Amino acid sequence: MTFLKLLIRNRLAAAGAVVMALVLLLALITPILPLPDPDVTNTSNRFVKPFSEGHLLGTDHLGRDLLARLMYGTRLSLAVGIAAAIFAAIFGAAIGIIAGYFGGKTDNIIMRGVDMLMAFPYILLALAIVAALGPGLTNALIAVAAVNIPFFARNIRGVTVGIAHKEFVDAAKLAGEGHLRIILTEILPNVIPVIVIAMSTTIGWMILETAGLSFLGLGSQPPQADLGSMLGEARSALITNPHTSIVPGVMILIIVMAINLLGDGVRDALDPRLRSGALTRPRPSTAVARTSEIPKPRETGTMVLTDLETQFHVGQRVYKAVSKVSLHVEPGECLGVIGESGSGKSVTALSIMGLVASPPGVITGGSARYDETELIGAPYEKLRRYRGDKVAYIFQDPLATLHPLYTVGDQLCEAIRVHHKVSKKEAWQRAVALLKQVRIPNAEGRAKVYPHEMSGGMRQRVGIAMALANDPDVIIADEPTTALDVTVQAQILALLNDLRKERGLSIIFITHDFGVVAQLCDRVAVMYAGRIVETGPTQAVLDDAAHPYTRRLIACVPELGEGRRELHAIPGLPPAVDKLPAGCAFAPRCDKADALCQVGTIELEGNGTRAVRCIFPETKLSEDVA
Numbered sequence: 001m002t003f004l005k006l007l008i009r010n011r012l013a014a015a016g017a018v019v020m021a022l023v024l025l026l027a028l029i030t031p032i033l034p035l036p037d038p039d040v041t042n043t044s045n046r047f048v049k050p051f052s053e054g055h056l057l058g059t060d061h062l063g064r065d066l067l068a069r070l071m072y073g074t075r076l077s078l079a080v081g082i083a084a085a086i087f088a089a090i091f092g093a094a095i096g097i098i099a100g101y102f103g104g105k106t107d108n109i110i111m112r113g114v115d116m117l118m119a120f121p122y123i124l125l126a127l128a129i130v131a132a133l134g135p136g137l138t139n140a141l142i143a144v145a146a147v148n149i150p151f152f153a154r155n156i157r158g159v160t161v162g163i164a165h166k167e168f169v170d171a172a173k174l175a176g177e178g179h180l181r182i183i184l185t186e187i188l189p190n191v192i193p194v195i196v197i198a199m200s201t202t203i204g205w206m207i208l209e210t211a212g213l214s215f216l217g218l219g220s221q222p223p224q225a226d227l228g229s230m231l232g233e234a235r236s237a238l239i240t241n242p243h244t245s246i247v248p249g250v251m252i253l254i255i256v257m258a259i260n261l262l263g264d265g266v267r268d269a270l271d272p273r274l275r276s277g278a279l280t281r282p283r284p285s286t287a288v289a290r291t292s293e294i295p296k297p298r299e300t301g302t303m304v305l306t307d308l309e310t311q312f313h314v315g316q317r318v319y320k321a322v323s324k325v326s327l328h329v330e331p332g333e334c335l336g337v338i339g340e341s342g343s344g345k346s347v348t349a350l351s352i353m354g355l356v357a358s359p360p361g362v363i364t365g366g367s368a369r370y371d372e373t374e375l376i377g378a379p380y381e382k383l384r385r386y387r388g389d390k391v392a393y394i395f396q397d398p399l400a401t402l403h404p405l406y407t408v409g410d411q412l413c414e415a416i417r418v419h420h421k422v423s424k425k426e427a428w429q430r431a432v433a434l435l436k437q438v439r440i441p442n443a444e445g446r447a448k449v450y451p452h453e454m455s456g457g458m459r460q461r462v463g464i465a466m467a468l469a470n471d472p473d474v475i476i477a478d479e480p481t482t483a484l485d486v487t488v489q490a491q492i493l494a495l496l497n498d499l500r501k502e503r504g505l506s507i508i509f510i511t512h513d514f515g516v517v518a519q520l521c522d523r524v525a526v527m528y529a530g531r532i533v534e535t536g537p538t539q540a541v542l543d544d545a546a547h548p549y550t551r552r553l554i555a556c557v558p559e560l561g562e563g564r565r566e567l568h569a570i571p572g573l574p575p576a577v578d579k580l581p582a583g584c585a586f587a588p589r590c591d592k593a594d595a596l597c598q599v600g601t602i603e604l605e606g607n608g609t610r611a612v613r614c615i616f617p618e619t620k621l622s623e624d625v626a
C-alpha cells in the first residue's frame with residue numbers, strides 16, 4: 001500500500017503507469033477488437049494515407065491495415081520484451097546470488113564468464129546468437145535475454161556479497177540452516193527489490209533490442225508484425241510515405257518512455273531510505289513551519305531553548321517527538337538530558353542545529369538561542385558556519401561518524417580547515433595537539449591510523465577531539481559513552497569534565513543512565529514522551545525526585561557495594577508519540593495517577609531552581625529559592 005501511495009505521489013511515474021496500463025489493456029483485448037486481419041495484403045490499396053475511410057492509420061506497402069498491424073505488433077513486441085526481461089532477471093539473479101553467496105572460486109569462475117559475455121558489444125552478441133540459432137522471434141527473445149543476463153548477474157552479485165556478510169546470515173548459518181534455505185529465506189527477500197528495480201529500468205531497453213533485431217530481419221518473420229519489423233518494412237518508403245514509419249516509431253517511443261518513467265518511480269518507491277521522506281531528498285537543514293510567534297527566552301545562558309517543538313509528518317500521521325521543550329545551559333555548566341529510549345532526547349539535540357532530516361522532520365515552534373542568535377529558522381549558511389565551530393556534537397558511535405578511508409589526523413585537519421584558513425602543516429600540528437589533549441598516547445603516531453585500527457574508547461576520544469577541533473562554546477554529547485565499558489566510560493567522563501573546566505565549555509549531555517548524570521552533570525532535565533517532566537540541580541533531584549517517573553528511573557540504577565538490592569523496572573511502555581494521551585503521558589504507568597491526571601494539559605511548575613510536571617508530586621518543591 002505504501003509502495004502504491006508513493007508511486008502515485010510521483011506524478012511522472014503515475015503518468016507512465018497510466019499510459020502503460022492503457023497500452024497493456026489494448027494489447028490484451030486486441031483479438032476481440034473489430035480490426036481487419038493484419039496480414040491480409042491488398043496491393044490495389046497500397047500506401048493509403050491515415051484518416052482514410054476504413055483505415056484510420058492508413059495502409060503499408062502491401063495494402064495491410066496499419067492500425068491492425070500496430071495493435072498486433074505492439075502485443076507481440078510487449079510479450080517478447082517482457083518475457084525476455086523475466087528470463088534475464090531469473091537467470092541473471094540466480095547466477096548473481098550463487099556467485100555472491102558462495103564467493104571464492106565459485107564467484108571467480110562465474111563472474112569471469114559473465115565478464116567475457118560483457119566484453120562483446122551487446123548487439124554483436126545478440127546477432128551472433130541469432131545467427132547460430134537461426135532467425136525467428138523465439139530466438140530473438142533468447143538472444144535478448146542472454147545478452148542482458150550479465151547485467152542482472154553483476155548487479156545482484158554486488159548486493160548479495162553485501163548481504164551474505166550480514167549478522168543475520170551468520171546467525172542463520174550458526175543455527176544450522178542449509179545453503180538453499182539461507183538463500184531462499186535470508187538472501188532472496190533482500191534482493192527481490194533490487195531485481196524488480198533492475199527489471200523495471202531495463203524492460204524498455206529490451207523491447208528496443210527486440211525491435212532492433214526484428215528491424216534487421218532477424219526477429220519476427222513476414223507476414224507476422226512486430227514494432228521492429230514494421231519499421232524495417234517501412235524503411236524503403238521513409239521519405240515517400242513517412243506515416244508507415246511514424247506509426248510504429250511513435251508507439252515504440254510511447255512504450256519506452258512510459259516504462260522508463262514508471263521504472264524510475266518504482267525504483268524510488270522501493271528504496272526504503274526514501275520511504276518516510278516520500279520522494280524527496282533531505283534538505284540541508286530541518287524545515288521550520290512555525291504555528292506561533294518566536295517565544296521570548298525565559299532564561300539566560302550560552303544555549304537557551306524555549307518551547308521547542310519538533311514533529312515528524314509521515315503521510316497523515318504526526319509524531320510529536322519534541323513538545324515545548326525549554327532548556328538552558330550556562331558557560332562551564334553541564335546539563336544532563338535523561339529519559340527512556342524514544343523520549344525525544346536526540347531529536348531535541350539535533351533540532352538545535354537543524355540536523356533533523358526533513359522530510360519528515362519539521363520544527364513547528366519555539367526558539368533555540370546561541371549567544372543571543374536565533375538558530376531555529378536561521379539561513380542554512382549561518383547554521384553551517386556555526387555547526388562544529390560554535391556548537392559541536394559527539395555521537396554514540398564514532399565509527400559511524402568517522403570516515404573509514406581517511407586517517408584520524410586527516411579527518412581532524414579537514415574539520416579544522418572547514419572553519420579556519422590554515423596551512424595543511426599547521427592543521428596537522430593542531431590535530432596532533434588535539435589528540436594529546438584528549439589524552440591519546442603517542443598522538444603523532446596515532447594521527448596516522450585509520451578509525452578501524454583503534455579501540456572503541458580511543459575512537460570516542462577522537463570523536464571528542466573532532467568536536468573540540470574548532471574550539472566550540474557548546475558541546476552536545478548524545479550518549480557518547482553508551483557503547484563503552486565502565487572503566488573507559490569513567491575515563492571519557494573525566495576527560496569531558498576536565499575539558500569543561502579548562503575551556504569553560506557548556507555541555508548538554510544526553511543519556512539514559514542516571515549514574516552518568518550523577519557523575520558529570522550540574523543540572524538534569526528528565527524527558528518523557530517528548531516533554532520535560534522534571535528539572536533541577538542533579539543532587540537535589542537524586543536526593544528527592546519529585547516526579548514519579550524520575551523516582552522510577554533512579555530506582556532502575558544498580559548501586560554497587562550496597563549489597564543485595566531489588567531493582568524495580570518500570571512496567572508498561574512509553575506511549576507512541578503520534579497518539580499521546582491527554583494529561584500526563586506517564587499516567588497509564590504511574591501508581592499515583594487518578595482521573596485528574598488524564599485530562600487537560602499539565603504544566604511544568606517550579607520554584608526557580610526546580611520544576612515538575614505532575615499534580616501529585618512525590619515531594620513538594622520548596623518555595624522560591626532562586
Ligand SMILES: Nc1ncnc2c1ncn2[C@@H]1O[C@H](COP(=O)(O)OP(=O)(O)OP(=O)(O)O)[C@@H](O)[C@H]1O
Binds near residue numbers: 312314341342344345
Ligand atoms: N523519521 C521518523 N519518523 C517518525 N518518527 C520518528 C522519526 N525519527 C524519530 N521519530 C520518533 O521521535 C521520537 C524521539 O526519538 P529520539 O531519537 O529523539 O529518542 P531518544 O530519546 O533520543 O531515544 P534513544 O535513546 O533511543 O536515542 C521517537 O518516539 C521516535 O519514534
